[in-house]
Amino acid sequence: xxxxxxxxxxxxxxxxxxxxAAVEKANTHRRYALRLAAAKxxxxxxxxxxxxxxxxxxxxxxxxxxMPLVDAIARGPARGDEVVALLEHWAFDRDFYWRSHALHxxxxxxxxxxxxxxxxxxxxxxxxxxxxxxxxxLRLGAGEREAGLRILQDEDPRARTAGAIALLELDNAAGLxxxxxxLGRTDRFLDDPWGERWSRRAAKALVGYANRQGVEGxxxxxxxxxxxxxxxxxxxxxxxxxxxDSATAPEQAIDAAGGLEIRSCRNGDLFCRWxxxxxxxxGLEGGSLLRLDGDTWEELRAGLEGGxxxxxxxxxxxxxxxxxxxxDRKVAPGALPAGMHRWLEALADxxxxxxxxxxxAALRGRLAQFAPNxxx
Amino acid sequence: MKTAxxxxxxxxxxxxxxxxxxxxxxxxxxFEYEEGMTLPRDVRRLDGDKVTLSxxxxxxxEGEEDVAFFMLIDDACGCEGMPKLNEIVFCAMPDxxxxxxxxxxxxxxGTLWVGEQVEDGExxxxxxxxxxxxxx
Numbered sequence: 310x311x312x313x314x315x316x317x318x319x320x321x322x323x324x325x326x327x328x329x330a331a332v333e334k335a336n337t338h339r340r341y342a343l344r345l346a347a348a349k350x351x352x353x354x355x356x357x358x359x360x361x362x363x364x365x366x367x368x369x370x371x372x373x374x375x376m377p378l379v380d381a382i383a384r385g386p387a388r389g390d391e392v393v394a395l396l397e398h399w400a401f402d403r404d405f406y407w408r409s410h411a412l413h414x415x416x417x418x419x420x421x422x423x424x425x426x427x428x429x430x431x432x433x434x435x436x437x438x439x440x441x442x443x444x445x446x447l448r449l450g451a452g453e454r455e456a457g458l459r460i461l462q463d464e465d466p467r468a469r470t471a472g473a474i475a476l477l478e479l480d481n482a483a484g485l486x487x488x489x490x491x492l493g494r495t496d497r498f499l500d501d502p503w504g505e506r507w508s509r510r511a512a513k514a515l516v517g518y519a520n521r522q523g524v525e526g527x528x529x530x531x532x533x534x535x536x537x538x539x540x541x542x543x544x545x546x547x548x549x550x551x552x553x554d555s556a557t558a559p560e561q562a563i564d565a566a567g568g569l570e571i572r573s574c575r576n577g578d579l580f581c582r583w584x585x586x587x588x589x590x591x592g593l594e595g596g597s598l599l600r601l602d603g604d605t606w607e608e609l610r611a612g613l614e615g616g617x618x619x620x621x622x623x624x625x626x627x628x629x630x631x632x633x634x635x636x637d638r639k640v641a642p643g644a645l646p647a648g649m650h651r652w653l654e655a656l657a658d659x660x661x662x663x664x665x666x667x668x669x670a671a672l673r674g675r676l677a678q679f680a681p682n683x684x685x
Numbered sequence: 686m687k688t689a690x691x692x693x694x695x696x697x698x699x700x701x702x703x704x705x706x707x708x709x710x711x712x713x714x715x716f717e718y719e720e721g722m723t724l725p726r727d728v729r730r731l732d733g734d735k736v737t738l739s740x741x742x743x744x745x746x747e748g749e750e751d752v753a754f755f756m757l758i759d760d761a762c763g764c765e766g767m768p769k770l771n772e773i774v775f776c777a778m779p780d781x782x783x784x785x786x787x788x789x790x791x792x793x794x795g796t797l798w799v800g801e802q803v804e805d806g807e808x809x810x811x812x813x814x815x816x817x818x819x820x821x
Binding site for chain 1: 710711712714715716717725727745746747748750754756759760761762765766767775786788789790802804805806807809810
């Protein structure tokens with residue numbers, strides 16, 4: 310990517326800008342950097358630019374709106390009725406991929422008239438949406454704070470940590486216990502070291518919080534992360550006056566040989582790992598361990614051979630089955646190959662036969678999005 | 686002489702860590718980035734270094750599969766909030782070459798460039814990477 314001289318300065322007030330062209334560029338340019346530059350310019354353009362975005366959305370549909378544009382507008386300075394209407398249009402469209410990003414924008418704008426929708430959002434299937442709904446309520450403060458604090462008891466560990474980070478960003482010490490707990494995370498889902506990633510995020514948030522409480526420096530986070538995390542935890546325990554435990558290395562409930570992950574901003578995520586001998590562990594933290602009948606598992610296992618690649622155009626949501634060295638397929642909504650669909654239905658049948666109705670229902674409920682001509 | 690060498694090593698401030706070689710997102714994104722800031726010294730000194738870095742591939746344009754440019758990010762789904770600029774490494778394949786977007790964690794080898802890149806007056810990148818190889 311070439312360094313470029315600034316060819317265009319930010320538009321001065323009153324200066325005509327071709328916002329329609331900027332919106333087109335923000336959504337369609339092949340290079341991310343140029344889409345991002347256009348998005349940032351639009352976000353500063355206030356109501357004139359927002360009107361162009363709404364027109365583009367009406368003409369082309371929300372499906373083509375790029376995440377950097379949504380994010381730039383959400384975090385941007387515009388506060389008028391037009392931008393609020395646009396963010397609401399996106400945030401409360403269950404089929405819009407970036408609805409959580411739009412909800413973030415509404416949260417930042419402190420809109421008490423949306424409190425009922427925020428309360429509804431606390432029960433959304435998407436963990437990201439739940440976090441942003443909680444953030445919105447926490448920022449409204451007063452009588453809404455208690456509802457927002459419920460994010461700290463969320464079933465999804467990512468939501469709990471994100472919620473704690475949101476609290477610390479608001480200088481609310483209620484986030485300290487969960488953030489300190491996250492410091493010790495080393496969880497993985499197959500090849501994804503999600504625990505360590507959230508540990509780093511929690512550490513950064515704790516440093517920022519401590520700095521705002523008058524503590525200087527970063528506890529040595531860059532030089533010696535392990536020691537820094539211990540120091541942060543100690544400081545937080547003193548600051549909160551509470552006994553806080555850091556997460557310990559998760560027990561290996563099974564020797565995971567492969568797994569299924571469904572990432573869906575529409576219907577919520579699903580994670581399942583399996584061992585070679587048919588034990589299945591559902592959940593990021595492995596909350597549900599079960600075993601399939603031997604013959605059933607052998608039959609399913611045999612169906613996992615010889616599949617690699619991608620199906621459809623993955624924009625955000627995807628379904629992935631991996632059994633390393635043998636099978637690794639990533640599928641976009643509406644693009645689930647027939648063979649994979651049959652396999653997943655067979656897995657759901659096997660779960661039901663084993664009286665694991667909850668896991669079967671969770672799986673079936675998410676397959677429709679990925680089936681051909683299924684729900685978006 | 687020994688004092689001078691030790692002094693040089695201490696000045697680098699990274700005793701126990703490789704000067705180049707394997708780096709990670711903990712180093713690249715382990716600070717709150719603001720436009721125009723002076724980057725941490727251990728990040729600045731990576732400019733122009735031959736390194737390896739692991740992360741998740743994302744196409745620059747959603748849905749692309751065979752690409753000459755891609756992003757390496759520290760997020761499995763690419764949707765856990767918008768990555769900040771110090772959480773994205775913009776990767777370029779050698780001239781005339783492309784790569785498929787691989788699922789899951791990958792490792793890139795090549796040359797890292799550090800510094801704000803500007804397009805149309807906007808800072809749009811902090812890290813760019815000339816890729817020699819990509820593998821799982």
